[in-house]
Amino acid sequence: MRFRHLSTYALLVAAMPAVVHAQAQKTTRRPTPGAKLAAECTWKPADAWVKRQAEFFDESKHDWSNDSLRNALLEAAGLKAPLKVPVQFGVHLEGSDSTSPAGAAGMVDVLKKLAATRGSTWPTRSVVGAAGTHAVYLLVGLDTTLAKTALHRMMEAGPVESPAPDVATLEDRLRLLAGRKQIYGTQFRRGTDGKVQLAPMEDSAHADLRREGAALPPFKLGLCMAGKG
Amino acid sequence: MRITLLFVAAAGLSATNPGSSASQEPKTVHVSLATETAGREPKTFAPLVGSWVITKDAGKNVLFIDGRVWKRGQPAGGLADKARELYGARNEEFIESIKAFAYFPIAVYKGLDNFENGEISVRFQMVGGTLDRAAGILFDVKPNGDYLTVRYNGTEDNVVLWTFNNGVRKFVNRAPTLTPLELGTWHTLKISVHGTQMKSWLDDQPMHDYTLPRTVAGKIGVWAKTDSMIEFADFTVTPMSK
Numbered sequence: 001m002r003f004r005h006l007s008t009y010a011l012l013v014a015a016m017p018a019v020v021h022a023q024a025q026k027t028t029r030r031p032t033p034g035a036k037l038a039a040e041c042t043w044k045p046a047d048a049w050v051k052r053q054a055e056f057f058d059e060s061k062h063d064w065s066n067d068s069l070r071n072a073l074l075e076a077a078g079l080k081a082p083l084k085v086p087v088q089f090g091v092h093l094e095g096s097d098s099t100s101p102a103g104a105a106g107m108v109d110v111l112k113k114l115a116a117t118r119g120s121t122w123p124t125r126s127v128v129g130a131a132g133t134h135a136v137y138l139l140v141g142l143d144t145t146l147a148k149t150a151l152h153r154m155m156e157a158g159p160v161e162s163p164a165p166d167v168a169t170l171e172d173r174l175r176l177l178a179g180r181k182q183i184y185g186t187q188f189r190r191g192t193d194g195k196v197q198l199a200p201m202e203d204s205a206h207a208d209l210r211r212e213g214a215a216l217p218p219f220k221l222g223l224c225m226a227g228k229g
Numbered sequence: 230m231r232i233t234l235l236f237v238a239a240a241g242l243s244a245t246n247p248g249s250s251a252s253q254e255p256k257t258v259h260v261s262l263a264t265e266t267a268g269r270e271p272k273t274f275a276p277l278v279g280s281w282v283i284t285k286d287a288g289k290n291v292l293f294i295d296g297r298v299w300k301r302g303q304p305a306g307g308l309a310d311k312a313r314e315l316y317g318a319r320n321e322e323f324i325e326s327i328k329a330f331a332y333f334p335i336a337v338y339k340g341l342d343n344f345e346n347g348e349i350s351v352r353f354q355m356v357g358g359t360l361d362r363a364a365g366i367l368f369d370v371k372p373n374g375d376y377l378t379v380r381y382n383g384t385e386d387n388v389v390l391w392t393f394n395n396g397v398r399k400f401v402n403r404a405p406t407l408t409p410l411e412l413g414t415w416h417t418l419k420i421s422v423h424g425t426q427m428k429s430w431l432d433d434q435p436m437h438d439y440t441l442p443r444t445v446a447g448k449i450g451v452w453a454k455t456d457s458m459i460e461f462a463d464f465t466v467t468p469m470s471k
Contacts, residue, residue, distance in 0.1 A: 158360060203412035
């Protein structure tokens, strides 16, 4: 089974029309201007989760080893370099996806081969940079089988090498596809009444602990950003 | 007929030392955390790797491994003092091995010096962990830092026996049953050791029935992995003569 779209990136950009860059912000942001927002919808660049994301996606040192693979990944994922990944709220709305860019399928095949080859170098942060790892996340989401293997690789690589918010969002998505409940609260669906609803979730009581570990914003903010709060 | 005596081991109570009574009737030690202080390191267990704190769950003290602050290669604070308390003059060797295993948070139970045969169980609740959600029983902990663990991993849904020797972790045996568990729910992991026969259970369901290459002898405790966030409670040990 294939996912059809590069969903999360599109949603995040849609949610943040100004494409806020974590590294650059100095003031509190209300990401959907004009909308009536609850207090839970505000966040600051000084928030720990924002700083963690900014640290991970800081590419100023250019400290990755494979530029050609990175460029191929960014192109296949429809990302332009130099990329500044927007603040990630960990919100994916089912059915809100955009079409995958041309050339994505070829790079998905490359990733499949890498995933299937014992001892191969998986494109982690030190290999393709932070933006490259985000591109990997977007691309593996196009193929469920690859996504399962990739999630394992991303988890194994750890928080220094893999983007924690992407790992959490991907895990939630795969759990739902496997008929289980999500655990971070990143997946949303539109109900028959048109309202956005949280997809089935287990242990919401500890959601903020898990989300903190994954450099995601508090659950209330995620809910708010999804139009639920 | 075996007579099982129950008693509650108060925090830091080591005078009962069930390990020295191998020839007597088995005594089940229910390790109580009731006198521990929430927000502080446990006194009953010696946290050697990772950030272990007492926290509250439904008003009851539980032992929490907080993987949010996990850093690869970083033992718990005060490692040297804790190792000295556990192993005296042999603490240097222990410290070196523990540093090699710093990927795996462990907390050693202080109330038992030597577990060779018997049963160990612990209740656990997975709370989170982006990389791992693993809860294990630690046993056969040697003065040089080698140990065995039977653990459940919520990212793999399985129960596995691992051995840690001279800085190297090796897979030993995986229980054939996959058991997905929901986060935020309590479960019980249990092992029994009789000579070289090791068995394990998850929520009373048999997992392992395995023959170890040798008998075990050493300290016991609880185990986790990388950024796991796990709550442990009701650690229970019943040392037996064989």
